[in-house]
Amino acid sequence: MKSEHKALMKARKRNIRLTVAYDGTAYHGFQRQTPPVVAVQNVLEEKLAIVFGDNIELAASGRTDAGVHAHGQVVNFFTDGTIPVDRVCRAMNSILPEDIVVTEAAEADRDFSALHSAKRKTYIYRILTGEVPCPFERNTAWYIRRKMDIDAMKSVLSQLIGTHDYSAFRAAGGAPMSPVRTMDIADIEQEGRIIRMTFRADGFLYHMVRNIVGTVVDVGLGVKTPEQFGEILASLDRQRASATAPACGLYLECVEY
C-alpha cells in the first residue's frame, strides 16, 4: 500500500522544491504530528493544499525538534497543481502564520528528493552572553551569564573536523544509521553579546549539534578541559558528554544538494 501510494504521488506532473524559514518556538518540531499537536509540516501541508488545489505530502531534508528554528529548511512534493512557481512564495506567505515563511520555490527534477539528495547541512547555534538577558532573544538564543573562554571553545571545536564516529554526541531515539559523519566546518565567533557556532557536515545524528554545544560550553566555562573533550569524542560514550543544549539556540541554516 505504502509503495503504491508513493507511486501515485510520483505520477503527478510536477516536483516542487521549497526553502522554508520558521521560528520553531510555537511548534512541536518539523515532522507532521497528529492534531491537536501542531508541527511545521502540518501547517505547510495544509496551506500547500490550498495553493496547489491538491492534497500534499511533503518530504523534508530532515526533522527539527520542538523549539528548533530554520533559516533554510528544504522540502519537496509532487503535485498536479497549476500555480506558476514564481507566484508560490507570495501565495503561501499570504496565508501562512507569520512564524513560517516560504523564502524560495522552484521546479525540481523528477528525481530530486529533499531528504535523499541532501549532500551537506549547516547548523548555527546562538548563545547570548552578558550580565542580563535580552527580551528579544528569549526564544532565539541560549542565555549564559557566566564568562566563557572562546579560545578554548574554538580549539575543541577544531577537534570535531574530519571523519569521526560521533556516537558520544548521539542521543537515543534517532533513526538507526551509521554514527560516522564528515564535518568540514566547526567554528565559533563572537559579535557583541552573541556567540555563534557553525557546523557543516554531510549529515548529523539525533541531537548531535545540541550535545556538542552543551559539551563545548562546559569547556568554555572550565567545567571540562579541552583534553577531556577529546577523550569524550574518542570514547563514543554518550554518558560522558554534557547535557543537551536548549533547542531555542539551534537553527537549520541551509541544506546543500
Place this chain on the structure above:
Amino acid sequence: MKSEHKALMKARKRNIRLTVAYDGTAYHGFQRQTPPVVAVQNVLEEKLAIVFGDNIELAASGRTDAGVHAHGQVVNFFTDGTIPVDRVCRAMNSILPEDIVVTEAAEADRDFSALHSAKRKTYIYRILTGEVPCPFERNTAWYIRRKMDIDAMKSVLSQLIGTHDYSAFRAAGGAPMSPVRTMDIADIEQEGRIIRMTFRADGFLYHMVRNIVGTVVDVGLGVKTPEQFGEILASLDRQRASATAPACGLYLECVEY
C-alpha cells in the same frame, strides 16, 4: 488626597532608578491598566513589590503604546525596601516574564524623576525589506516589500532637525502640551535587509515618531515627494501626513538625564 499620597511615597528612604528593556508584543502598552488588561507597568510593579517587600508605584520617562518595544525605558520609585541595589537586576529578572528585563538598577538622588528629569529621548524605528518576510522579525520590524529610495528618505529626515512645531505628526489623544520640540538626530541607515531610523529630541508628541515614519516611507516609495514632506511639516496639519507606521517597528532606545 493625591498629594498626601505622593508625600507619603516621598517620605520613603530610597529613590531607585531602573533601566528596563521589553518586547512590547504581548502588552497593552507601558502604562498601568486595570486588570485583566496587562501593561508592562502592572508586571513591573507586581514584581518590584515582591523584591522590595513594599507596595510600589513607579514613574516612567513616558508611555509606550501597545506593541512598542524598549531597550532603555527608565523608571523610578520610592521604597523602604532594603535589598542592596546591586542585587536588584538578578532578583527581578529571576521572577519577571522573559519579555521584560531589568538591565540596570541604581540609587538615585531624592529629586530624580524618570519623567520630569528627562532631557532627551532616542527612538529607533526598524523596517525589514526584501522579497519575503522573516519569521524572526514578525513582531520586531515593519515589513515592506516594495523598494524604497533611502537617499530621498534621508533628505526629508534632515528637514526635521532643529526646533519645529511638529503638529502635523501629532495624533489626537496625547497629553495637552506644546507641539514645539527640538530634534537633533533624524537619520536612516541600511544594514542588510534592515532599515533603521533614529530620532533624538528633547521630547516627542503622541504618535510623533510613527507618524513621521509613515510619511517618510511614503517618500521612499514615491507616493509623496520630498517637497510635499516639507509642506506637510510646515502645514501643522495632521490630516496631510501619512498613516501611522505599525507599533512593532518602534523602540524607545534610551533616555538621557
